[in-house]
Amino acid sequence: MKVDHSQPLEYSTEQNRLNILGFWVFLGAEIMLFGTLFTSYFTLVDRTGDGPTGAEIFEIFPVLMETFLLLTSSFVIGLGIHAMRLGKKKAMLTFFVITLLLGLGFLGFEIDEFMVYYHEGATLQTSAFTSMLFTTLGTHGAHVTLGFFWGLFIIIQVAKRGITPATANKSFIFSLYWHFLDVVWIFIFTFIYLEGMTRV
Amino acid sequence: MGYFAKFAVPHPSPAIYASMIAIVVTVFLIIFGLTYFKKWIYLWSEWITTVDHKKIGTMYLIAALLMLFRGGVDALMMRAQTAVPDNKLLDSQHYNEVFSAHGVIMIIFMAMPYIMAFMNIVVPLQIGARDVAFPRLNAVSFWLFFMGAMLFNISFVIGGSPDAGWTSYFPLADNEFSPSVGTNYYMIAIQIAGIGTLMTGINFITTILRMRAPGMTLMRMPMFTWSAFVTSIIIIFAFPVLTIALLMGTMDRLFETKFFAMTDGGMDMLWANLFWVWGHPEVYILILPAFGIFSEIIPTFSRRNIYGYKSMVISMVVISLYSFFVWTHHFFTMGQTAYVNSIFSITTMVIAVPTGIKIFNWLLTMWKGRIRFTVPMLYSIAFIPLFTIGGVTGVMLAMSAADYQYHNTMFLVAHFHNVIIPGVAFAVLAGSTYYWPKIFGFMLNERIGKWAFWFLTIGFSLAFFPMYITGLDGQARRMYTYSEASGYGLLNFVSFIGAAFMAISFVLIVYTIYYSIRHSPRHVGGDPWDARSLEWATHNPVPEYNFAIIPQVDSREPFWDAKYKRYELFKGDYKKIHMPNNSGVPFIMSALFFVFGFALVFSMWILAVISLIGIFICMAHRSFEIDHGHYISVEEIKETEVKMGGNHK
Amino acid sequence: MRELFPAKQVWGFVLSLALTAAALLVYFFNMSRATGMTIFIVTAFIQAFVQLVVFMHARETDDSKSIFATLYYAIFIALITVFGTLLCMIWGWKY
Numbered sequence: 001m002k003v004d005h006s007q008p009l010e011y012s013t014e015q016n017r018l019n020i021l022g023f024w025v026f027l028g029a030e031i032m033l034f035g036t037l038f039t040s041y042f043t044l045v046d047r048t049g050d051g052p053t054g055a056e057i058f059e060i061f062p063v064l065m066e067t068f069l070l071l072t073s074s075f076v077i078g079l080g081i082h083a084m085r086l087g088k089k090k091a092m093l094t095f096f097v098i099t100l101l102l103g104l105g106f107l108g109f110e111i112d113e114f115m116v117y118y119h120e121g122a123t124l125q126t127s128a129f130t131s132m133l134f135t136t137l138g139t140h141g142a143h144v145t146l147g148f149f150w151g152l153f154i155i156i157q158v159a160k161r162g163i164t165p166a167t168a169n170k171s172f173i174f175s176l177y178w179h180f181l182d183v184v185w186i187f188i189f190t191f192i193y194l195e196g197m198t199r200v
Numbered sequence: 201m202g203y204f205a206k207f208a209v210p211h212p213s214p215a216i217y218a219s220m221i222a223i224v225v226t227v228f229l230i231i232f233g234l235t236y237f238k239k240w241i242y243l244w245s246e247w248i249t250t251v252d253h254k255k256i257g258t259m260y261l262i263a264a265l266l267m268l269f270r271g272g273v274d275a276l277m278m279r280a281q282t283a284v285p286d287n288k289l290l291d292s293q294h295y296n297e298v299f300s301a302h303g304v305i306m307i308i309f310m311a312m313p314y315i316m317a318f319m320n321i322v323v324p325l326q327i328g329a330r331d332v333a334f335p336r337l338n339a340v341s342f343w344l345f346f347m348g349a350m351l352f353n354i355s356f357v358i359g360g361s362p363d364a365g366w367t368s369y370f371p372l373a374d375n376e377f378s379p380s381v382g383t384n385y386y387m388i389a390i391q392i393a394g395i396g397t398l399m400t401g402i403n404f405i406t407t408i409l410r411m412r413a414p415g416m417t418l419m420r421m422p423m424f425t426w427s428a429f430v431t432s433i434i435i436i437f438a439f440p441v442l443t444i445a446l447l448m449g450t451m452d453r454l455f456e457t458k459f460f461a462m463t464d465g466g467m468d469m470l471w472a473n474l475f476w477v478w479g480h481p482e483v484y485i486l487i488l489p490a491f492g493i494f495s496e497i498i499p500t501f502s503r504r505n506i507y508g509y510k511s512m513v514i515s516m517v518v519i520s521l522y523s524f525f526v527w528t529h530h531f532f533t534m535g536q537t538a539y540v541n542s543i544f545s546i547t548t549m550v551i552a553v554p555t556g557i558k559i560f561n562w563l564l565t566m567w568k569g570r571i572r573f574t575v576p577m578l579y580s581i582a583f584i585p586l587f588t589i590g591g592v593t594g595v596m597l598a599m600s601a602a603d604y605q606y607h608n609t610m611f612l613v614a615h616f617h618n619v620i621i622p623g624v625a626f627a628v629l630a631g632s633t634y635y636w637p638k639i640f641g642f643m644l645n646e647r648i649g650k651w652a653f654w655f656l657t658i659g660f661s662l663a664f665f666p667m668y669i670t671g672l673d674g675q676a677r678r679m680y681t682y683s684e685a686s687g688y689g690l691l692n693f694v695s696f697i698g699a700a701f702m703a704i705s706f707v708l709i710v711y712t713i714y715y716s717i718r719h720s721p722r723h724v725g726g727d728p729w730d731a732r733s734l735e736w737a738t739h740n741p742v743p744e745y746n747f748a749i750i751p752q753v754d755s756r757e758p759f760w761d762a763k764y765k766r767y768e769l770f771k772g773d774y775k776k777i778h779m780p781n782n783s784g785v786p787f788i789m790s791a792l793f794f795v796f797g798f799a800l801v802f803s804m805w806i807l808a809v810i811s812l813i814g815i816f817i818c819m820a821h822r823s824f825e826i827d828h829g830h831y832i833s834v835e836e837i838k839e840t841e842v843k844m845g846g847n848h849k
Numbered sequence: 850m851r852e853l854f855p856a857k858q859v860w861g862f863v864l865s866l867a868l869t870a871a872a873l874l875v876y877f878f879n880m881s882r883a884t885g886m887t888i889f890i891v892t893a894f895i896q897a898f899v900q901l902v903v904f905m906h907a908r909e910t911d912d913s914k915s916i917f918a919t920l921y922y923a924i925f926i927a928l929i930t931v932f933g934t935l936l937c938m939i940w941g942w943k944y
């Protein structure tokens with residue numbers, strides 16, 4: 001394994017660079033995945049049947065909390081990567097743990113939000129709109145859940161193996177994933193929640 | 201017994217029972233054979249766990265040929281049923297099942313893996329690389345495809361085939377109108393294979409962007425590599441759309457969501473829309489690598505470099521974007537305004553232009569070339585006029601007002617077979633013959649191959665040209681029979697003869713393979729066709745490490761220059777070579793995907809959860825695993841090179 | 850401690866909070882749909898870009914051309930899909 005020391009560790013071997021580029025390409029596909037969900041959402045948003053509309057069930061407080069938690073976690077994992085580049089393992093791990101805790105908080109709010117919808121009579125089966133809403137939010141939520149476990153594995157590896165070209169690479173790629181989920185959330189926040197709540 | 205009732209086939213027939221017996225017998229024979237000849241370990245360590253792009257490609261090739269057989273049998277059954285009016289060979293339900301299976305198998309489980317076979321085998325060699333960027337992921341792609349194909353294929357003996365067409369339009373595909381589990385199989389099997397395809401796309405983009413031999417700039421890449429690159433781009437943007445569409449369809453069927461329902465605000469045509477947002481790019485995913493294969497074969501057998509390299513590349517890149525702008529042409533009759541239809545009519549007609557440019561380039565490549573009429577070249581030459589007819593009828597369909605007449609008639613069926621068979625099928629058959637020595641180290645017999653070619657070409661023309669006429673006369677597609685009075689009888693009978701010719705051609709192709717395995721001379725050298733690009737600069741069959749020394753490139757046809765202009769491709773000495781390790785995890789994980797899919801098809805939730813956990817454990821295992829690969833020593837390389845009759849050093 | 854909080858990232862975070870707040874204006878104040886939508890689109894896309902450049906280091910490598918090409922391509926096709934679908938299924942729908 002040739003290690004190029006002029007580069008940050010996560011880029012330092014050829015396989016590392018391949019991994020990072022490959023992951024960016026994967027994110028390109030993810031854009032299209034969420035793009036399709038948004039396409040379908042916009043098509044079905046007014047098709048509420050006998051069920052509630054977005055304006056009737058969305059509430060600003062939990063949504064703001066979710067947004068704040070996810071934005072902050074995205075910032076914190078950025079700090080984690082910065083600490084990793086400085087070679088500060090402890091700081092890095094702390095930031096990563098905080099990131100995951102924030103992610104967990106996000107999931108908590110989201111699950112609670114789903115429960116509330118459920119009790120208000122908006123279920124997966126109520127109307128095309130609610131089916132689509134739950135699927136879009138659920139796909140994002142599933143990504144966060146998966147990310148949580150992935151992040152956990154990476155924390156364990158960094159703790160055990162230290163900051164090596166391999167672990168640095170994985171951590172960096174994980175941070176890309178996490179930031180990307182934040183970007184998707186920004187669009188969900190704006191075009192599903194805010195747009196839904198301000199619609200007349 | 202009650203529990204097992206759900207696995208019963210809802211519309212059994214003697215043919216299905218016979219297939220069940222045949223499947224059981226075949227499985228038994230395979231197990232027996234493997235045990236008797238003590239091949240289990242060989243199979244596991246050489247094939248199932250392999251991450252070698254050549255072996256993965258070979259497995260794709262074999263799987264594709266098997267699926268070609270299955271899809272071909274379906275086709276014969278359909279043509280036999282419609283050969284004469286009021287025929288009773290198949291009833292309407294079975295006819296529905298057969299054409300649905302035929303379409304899905306031919307597109308998703310035959311054409312796609314066949315294309316993937318060539319991408320896998322050829323691309324790393326053409327760019328002078330040792331493997332793809334993510335060899336392990338490549339194995340995952342293959343096994344996911346394979347498990348998806350198997351899941352789809354067991355549908356007709358366990359629980360019932362899908363019967364809503366390869367497009368599976370809602371509301372027909374909804375629980376109400378398709379109550380059997382068949383459509384669940386459709387949704388889930390394609391989903392699993394599709395995930396594999398998406399990963400292949402990612403893998404090849406990364407490979408082609410970063411692993412080219414020194415000196416090979418983008419504009420020096422061989423045409424096939426370009427086409428694989430552009431196809432991969434289309435894949436990574438088109439397949440996520442299918443993923444979501446299938447997810448929504450699956451949820452509608454399993455969880456009673458309302459996406460495509462007829463009540464509660466559901467919108468059945470949204471399925472058609474999403475399906476074709478993927479579907480149109482998909483036809484380009486198939487045809488571009490086919491173009492790439494022709495672009496390798498035509499210069500080789502014309503002994504000229506490709507004419508208009510730049511315009512070839514540009515037209516492909518344009519197509520990659522443009523293929524996303526035209527999907528609405530598949531449902532002009534859905535009910536949008538003429539204004540919308542006009543927009544998509546125009547975009548559709550425009551996309552024929554870059555395709556036309558390529559046709560002229562091939563013609564001009566052959567112009568003044570010294571043409572050798574080998575089997576691959578015959579396919580390529582026949583492709584040009586036949587495909588052009590298909591393209592022209594495509595432009596006819598593209599005019600939305602006229603399409604109200606053509607839509608869903610046999611005219612449409614004639615169009616797409618007319619582009620897919622001379623385009624994709626000819627290309628992969630030509631490619632198989634051309635690359636056969638590369639893969640297996642011996643040539644296919646040319647004489648039998650030529651017979652197969654003529655049977656196929658004549659059979660194709662007999663089978664599909666009459667459909668243009670019956671279509672214009674109003675014969676609808678997917679009709680299981682017609683009356684004497686309709687007057688379609690004669691032309692449909694001609695189509696049946698054509699289909700029989702094509703079946704003979706398939707038999708001849710299998711026979712060529714068999715004959716050549718037994719009689720063709722081995723040791724054909726590295727370059728049996730006097731070819732031009734890098735994949736021919738190494739031995740046949742290719743050693744594990746591809747190139748003992750990574751080639752240096754300074755033109756578009758480095759291997760040609762090395763042969764005739766004394767250009768030195770391989771500079772320097774042998775060094776030890778780093779190679780990835782084999783792994784059984786891709787296979788195990790994909791097998792779990794199979795179980796997971798099967799559990800979903802029958803709504804067996806406990807099994808689904810267990811297999812899903814298994815899949816996550818495989819991923820976790822991958823995350824924690826430390827795998828540095830292994831090295832091939834200089835001595836070993838020398839030994840292999842000498843054994844292969846090393847043509848350098 | 851300070852070196853753990855690089856100014857670039859801190860400012861990026863502040864900026865993204867500010868953009869979120871800007872989008873919220875539409876919620877708290879009455880405005881026309883066109884204005885509201887414009888604000889949404891502008892704030893969402895700027896925020897996405899901030900994430901890309903500040904946090905995801907998309908500019909740092911020599912692959913950054915490929916990376917940006919992929920992203921622009923993806924965004925472009927996603928937009929075509931969104932608007933093309935709306936054109937067929939909603940705006941241009943006769944019945």
Ligand code: HEM
Nearest residue numbers: 483487529530552591594595597598607608612616619620
């Ligand atoms: C010259 C460029 C082409 C044009 C203008 C064109 C145009 C069209 C149009 C307008 C339709 C829809 C007709 C209808 O449903 O009424 C269609 C269907 C189709 N085309 Fe093409 N096409 C072209 C090339 C191709 C190629 C290269 C392929 C495949 C390799 C292909 C495969 C198909 C398939 C599979 C269908 C429809 C299948 C179905 O409905 O089941 N086409 N084409």
Ligand SMILES: [Cu+2]
Nearest residue numbers: 480527529530
């Ligand atoms: Cu099309």
